Amino acid sequence: MRRSGEVKVSATTTINKKNTSSGALKPGTYFMMGNFACVEAAIMAGCRFYAGYPITPSSEIFERACVRFPEVGGSAIEMEDEVASAAALIGASYAGSKAMTATSGPGFSLMMENIGLAFITEAPLVIVNVQRAGPSTGIPTLVGQGDMMQARWGSHGDLETIAYSPSSVQEFFDLTITAFNTAERFRTPVFVMADQVIGMMWERLKIPSIEGVEVLQRKVMDAKTRAKPFDYANDFIPMPIVGTGTNINVDSLTHDYRGYPSTDYTVSESMIGHLLGKIRRHAEEIWKWDGYLLDDAEELVVAYGSTARSALAAVKQARANGIKAGLLRLITPWPFPDAIIERYSRRVHNIVVPELNYGQIVHPVRENAQCPVIGINRAPGALMDPTTIVDALEVVAN
Amino acid sequence: MASNQTTIDTAYKTMKDTPREEYLQPGSPLCAGCGGEIAVRLALKALGPKTIVVSVPGCFGLLALYPYSSIENSMLFAPFASGPAAAQGIVDGIRIQVEKRAMVDPGSKVLVLTGDGAAYDIGLQATSGAIHRGLDFYYLCYDNEAYGNTGFQFSSATPTGSSTSTTAVTDSSQGNSLRKKNLFEIWKAHNPSYLATVAVSKPVDMLRKFEKASKMSGSKLFIAFSVCPTGWRSEPRETVKIDRLAVETGVWPLKESVNGRVTHTYIPRKRPPVENYLKTQRRFEHLFGACGSEHTLQEIQRDVDEYWRSISI
Numbered sequence: 001m002r003r004s005g006e007v008k009v010s011a012t013t014t015i016n017k018k019n020t021s022s023g024a025l026k027p028g029t030y031f032m033m034g035n036f037a038c039v040e041a042a043i044m045a046g047c048r049f050y051a052g053y054p055i056t057p058s059s060e061i062f063e064r065a066c067v068r069f070p071e072v073g074g075s076a077i078e079m080e081d082e083v084a085s086a087a088a089l090i091g092a093s094y095a096g097s098k099a100m101t102a103t104s105g106p107g108f109s110l111m112m113e114n115i116g117l118a119f120i121t122e123a124p125l126v127i128v129n130v131q132r133a134g135p136s137t138g139i140p141t142l143v144g145q146g147d148m149m150q151a152r153w154g155s156h157g158d159l160e161t162i163a164y165s166p167s168s169v170q171e172f173f174d175l176t177i178t179a180f181n182t183a184e185r186f187r188t189p190v191f192v193m194a195d196q197v198i199g200m201m202w203e204r205l206k207i208p209s210i211e212g213v214e215v216l217q218r219k220v221m222d223a224k225t226r227a228k229p230f231d232y233a234n235d236f237i238p239m240p241i242v243g244t245g246t247n248i249n250v251d252s253l254t255h256d257y258r259g260y261p262s263t264d265y266t267v268s269e270s271m272i273g274h275l276l277g278k279i280r281r282h283a284e285e286i287w288k289w290d291g292y293l294l295d296d297a298e299e300l301v302v303a304y305g306s307t308a309r310s311a312l313a314a315v316k317q318a319r320a321n322g323i324k325a326g327l328l329r330l331i332t333p334w335p336f337p338d339a340i341i342e343r344y345s346r347r348v349h350n351i352v353v354p355e356l357n358y359g360q361i362v363h364p365v366r367e368n369a370q371c372p373v374i375g376i377n378r379a380p381g382a383l384m385d386p387t388t389i390v391d392a393l394e395v396v397a398n
Numbered sequence: 399m400a401s402n403q404t405t406i407d408t409a410y411k412t413m414k415d416t417p418r419e420e421y422l423q424p425g426s427p428l429c430a431g432c433g434g435e436i437a438v439r440l441a442l443k444a445l446g447p448k449t450i451v452v453s454v455p456g457c458f459g460l461l462a463l464y465p466y467s468s469i470e471n472s473m474l475f476a477p478f479a480s481g482p483a484a485a486q487g488i489v490d491g492i493r494i495q496v497e498k499r500a501m502v503d504p505g506s507k508v509l510v511l512t513g514d515g516a517a518y519d520i521g522l523q524a525t526s527g528a529i530h531r532g533l534d535f536y537y538l539c540y541d542n543e544a545y546g547n548t549g550f551q552f553s554s555a556t557p558t559g560s561s562t563s564t565t566a567v568t569d570s571s572q573g574n575s576l577r578k579k580n581l582f583e584i585w586k587a588h589n590p591s592y593l594a595t596v597a598v599s600k601p602v603d604m605l606r607k608f609e610k611a612s613k614m615s616g617s618k619l620f621i622a623f624s625v626c627p628t629g630w631r632s633e634p635r636e637t638v639k640i641d642r643l644a645v646e647t648g649v650w651p652l653k654e655s656v657n658g659r660v661t662h663t664y665i666p667r668k669r670p671p672v673e674n675y676l677k678t679q680r681r682f683e684h685l686f687g688a689c690g691s692e693h694t695l696q697e698i699q700r701d702v703d704e705y706w707r708s709i710s711i
Contacts, residue, residue, distance in 0.1 A: 012566055053520075054551040054564070063551070066564040070571070078552050078564050081479060081520035106455075106478065137455060137475065 006031045006204065009040075011063045015071060023072030027209040034169040035060035035102075035199045038128055038192070039068055040207065041176035042100050046215050047126070048074030049099040051088035053081055053107060056140040057196040058130035061102035082107035086114035086127070093123040094250055096220070096241040098180055102128035104196075105138065105147055108154070115189050116155035119275060121250050122230070122239070124183035124218055128176070128192040130199035131305075133380030143196040144380030145305055145356040149363075151191050152334050158272055160279040162286055163191040163334040165304040169203035175331070181216040182286060186278060187239055193333065195356075197306035197383060221246060228257040232274035235281060279335055288331035289340055293319065297326025299397050300348040302341070302365055304330040307354050307384045314354075314389035321390070323397045333361055338368040345369035350396040354389050356380045372396075410605040417443040426468035427460045431634025433625030433641055434458065434540030436598040438511065441538050441620070442471065444608035448506045449536075450474070450488060454481040454521065456513035457547045458540065479520045481510040482528035485535045507536060507612070514541040514555035517621070518579050529588040529617040536611065537619045542626035543578070550629035554579040557649075558701070559694045560681045562629070567684045572691045577701070581621060586655050591616030594654035594663075597623040599642035603652055603663050610654075623650045631680030643675040648702045651709075662709065669706070672699050 008031045015025060024044045032040075038061050042050075050069050052062035062076070069076040079085045085101045092099035103111065108129045118125055133139035134146045147154075151163045164179055166172040172194055183190040219238040221227050223245035231237045240246040253261035254268050262268075279286070292315060294300075299318070303311035308329045318325035328344055330337065341364075345351060351369050353362040354376040362375035376392050378384055409415060421442035428435050434457065442449060451473040453459055461469045476484035485508045495501035512521060517539035525537065544562045545551040551564040552574055561573040585593055592611040596604040604622075611618035625641050627634040644650040645664065649672060652664040673695065676682040685691050 011563070014568070052564075054545045054548040056548050059548050059551065059563075063549070063563045063566075067566055067568065070568070076564075080522070080554065110479075136477070137459070 005029055008032070009036050011036065011060055012067055014067065022210050024210045025207050027207055030205045030207060031202060032169060032205045033060060033200060033202050034166075034172045034194065035130065036064050037169050037173040037205050038102065038176050038194070038199075039064040041173040042126070042180065043068060043072055043074075044210055044213055044215070045098065045177045045180035046217070047098040047100050047180060048072065049089070049092040049097040050074070050076040050101065051079050051085040051092070051099070052076065052101050053079055053085050053103070055082075055104045055107045057132055057199050058102040058104050058128065060199070061128060061130070082110035083114065086111040086118070089125040089127075090114060090118050090121065090123045093118070093125050094121075094242050096243070098124070098184070100126040100128065100180075102130060104130050104132045104140070105134045105144070106136070108147055108150065112155045116157060116159065117252050118189040119155070119159050119161075120252060120254075122187040122275070123189070124187050124239075125189050126176070126179045126183055126192065127189060128194060131193060131195040139381050141196070142381045143306060143356060143383060145195060145307065145360070146380055148193065148333055148355075148357065148360040151193055158276060160276045161191065161334050162186065162188065162279065163193045163332065164288070165193045165331060165333050166198050167305055167308045167329060168198065169201060169205050171331075172198055173205055173207070177213060177215070181214065184216045184218040185236065186282075187218060187237070188279065191334075193305070195305050220244070229259050230255060230257050230271070232257055232270045235274075235278040283335040283337075284339070286332055286335060287337040287340060289337055290329040290331060292327040292329070294326040294328065294344065296324055297347070298324040298349050299393050300326050300328055300344055300351045301389060301393070302328045302330060302351055302353045302361075303355075304333055304361065307356055310384040310386045311354055311389055313386040314393065317386060317390045318393045321394070323393050325393050330361065336364040336368075338364065341365055341368040342370060345371045350374060352376055352389065352392050352396060354378075354384050354392075356384060408606050408609055410602050410609060413601055416440070416601060416605060419443060419447070421447060421449070421470045422461075423468045423470065425466055427463050427466045428457060429626070429628045429634070431625070431627040431632075431637040432457070433598055433637050434513070434542055434622065436637075437540055437596065437604070437622035437624060438538065440598065440601055440604050441509070441608055444605050445507050445509060445536065445612065447471070448504060450506050450508050452476055452481050452485045452488065452508060452510045454478050454512045454516045455547070456516055457542070458511055458513065459547070478516055480524050481512050481516060481521055482533065482535070482537065483524045485510050486528055486531070486533050489534055509536040509538060511538050511540070513546065514539060514543060515545045515553045517541070518554045518581050522584070525585070526588060529585065529590045529619070532616050534615045535617060537617070539581070539621045540624040541621050542624040542629060544626070544629050546626050546629050550626075555581070558698055559676075559685055559691070561684060562681070572684060572694055573681070582653070582655075585619050586658065586660070588617075589658055590619050590655075592618040592654070592656060594619070595621045595623070595650065595652055597641050597645050597650055597652060599638050599645055600652060600664060607654055607663070629681065632678055636678060640675065640678045643678060646670060647672045647675045648706050649675055651705065669702075672702055
């Protein structure tokens with residue numbers, strides 16, 4: 001039901017140019033699909049380069065980007081596959097543009113090698129994964145949460161990744177902006193791990209005034225200073241941008257502070273130490289979580305994405321049934337908020353972790369919890385029924 | 399390069415010679431008026447029941463959808479980029495089993511069935527490898543000139559001027575500004591045994607081409623013009639009419655390449671203006687009327703004229 005004052009936005013809705021000199025949508029209340037909200041957020045965050053390849057259920061992001069990015073002086077280009085999409089982002093990133101793509105499971109798999117390249121070359125970029133049921137082609141049109149571990153461990157070698165998991169259209173919008181800011185600050189690829197329900201759902205969306213939105217820009221290396229382009233002694237180092245007079249070798253090989261490849265063990269140690277450490281040392285600044293009825297909770301539900309919506313309904317139902325249940329919603333599954341889990345696990349009797357997969361985020365929860373942890377797992381292809389979670393709470397509470 | 403079909407030794411003299419057997423049954427979940435479906439139906443009639451199909455993501459992945467599974471042949475569904483590579487495994491796997499006497503030679507034919515997204519874009523690398531290795535297989539590309547299955551996004555098979563969901567018509571854009579990739583020449587450069595374009599409005603021509611190919615070993619490749627009423631926004635009942643217009647206006651040349659020698663199997667002598675063809679589809683509607691793009695129309699016509707001039711008929 002649409003309320004007065006709400007504006008419906010479709011893939012081909014163009015902006016009212018009179019009122020939006022910045023290119024962002026006018027502040028106000030909209031009725032919008034999650035995938036469209038993601039595009040509007042990217043534009044607000046200053047993203048002007050999109051390289052995409054169609055894949056259900058993320059295609060609406062690409063389709064709207066093809067209309068909106070040219071309107072704001074940006075570019076949305078269709079590549080020949082997802083390998084190419086991800087590689088184009090790294091090129092655009094090193095040319096100084098904020099860059100993004102959106103995909104789903106099979107495309108995310110194809111991007112894995114380039115994700116490793118973006119990580120080792122410290123190229124900020126944003127990849128949105130609107131998760132569907134897998135493995136392989138799975139069920140393209142239905143929800144899944146099976147790529148959570150892939151976002152953490154999918155690319156070979158030691159990586160530390162950053163991922164956000166939205167539970168509503170509004171949060172898909174907000175976290176897309178946050179993802180760009182985090183990518184710019186940490187100079188690393190950042191994932192927005194949405195799912196089919198969040199991506200294709202239509203909900204009310206409040207678009208803020210652009211003046212009220214924090215937008216971070218990466219620090220850029222001054223070509224004249226001849227600074228170390230990969231200074232491993234500092235966590236946040238200015239990025240050399242090609243075309244500014246910086247002669248820079250951006251290499252996928254293990255490289256030293258100058259960017260030159262090296263087989264020296266000390267170089268390997270310092271580079272990996274830097275790449276992992278810049279995220280690990282600042283993990284607490286990245287963590288986001290949300291609590292519901294945590295203060296007196298005895299049984300804790302830990303959930304994320306669309307499953308957190310089922311979990312919220314389940315916690316309310318369990319409370320009505322006399323169980324002191326609470327919900328801890330993980331907004332940043334990666335880096336994993338281990339200290340948060342440990343802290344809350346000391347206050348409760350049990351933790352249940354509902355997921356639309358056969359056990360992924362439950363593992364780091366179990367690794368860090370000081371109480372029993374029970375996974376509630378369901379095959380992808382349908383939302384988690386709240387009663388499934390209530391039943392589990394009944395069992396653990398009694 | 400005149401047609402020399404009258405001298406061909408063929409079982410297909412007229413449409414009445416079309417095999418009665420059906421390997422693609424009615425009741426598939428494909429859209430009404432799908433041109434590609436007719437092409438596959440005819441291809442399977444020519445290739446017969448011992449055809450093993452390798453499918454990849456695309457519209458015809460839907461042929462497997464139970465209870466609407468309308469294809470009677472065995473089918474392996476491979477990743478988007480990997481159809482011809484999966485076919486390599488099947489062909490070699492069967493050969494090895496036969497050599498080991500673990501299997502009686504099944505006399506099978508392996509048919510890779512993909513849309514233009516896989517053929518022109520993501521799967522081009524795997525196809526290049528398979529043809530280069532001389533893999534004994536068939537490849538049928540149903541070319542509906544965009545990613546039909548995901549909502550009609552642009553592919554490198556999309557013709558100039560076509561609107562798609564990623565090349566929308568806006569104030570600053572008249573649809574796709576790029577030219578259609580010439581897959582025929584790309585594949586031909588790999589020197590396959592047999593290569594042909596086909597159109598369902600010329601079913602006898604199509605059956606003969608499959609017949610001719612099946613007498614050869616090596617890579618046998620087909621690009622089928624495939625009207626897509628959903629994406630092209632055309633009338634489903636006009637599919638064959640539109641297909642015929644594409645052939646007669648010269649937009650879709652019917653030709654074959656045998657060991658590198660190209661022959662046009664049908665030459666449209668009159669060639670009506672391309673507008674007659676373009677006007678049947680709303681994906682081109684912005685080219686006509688008061689705000690239309692005369693320039694784009696002329697460019698499309700010029701490309702067609704230039705093609706037929708270049709082959710010097």
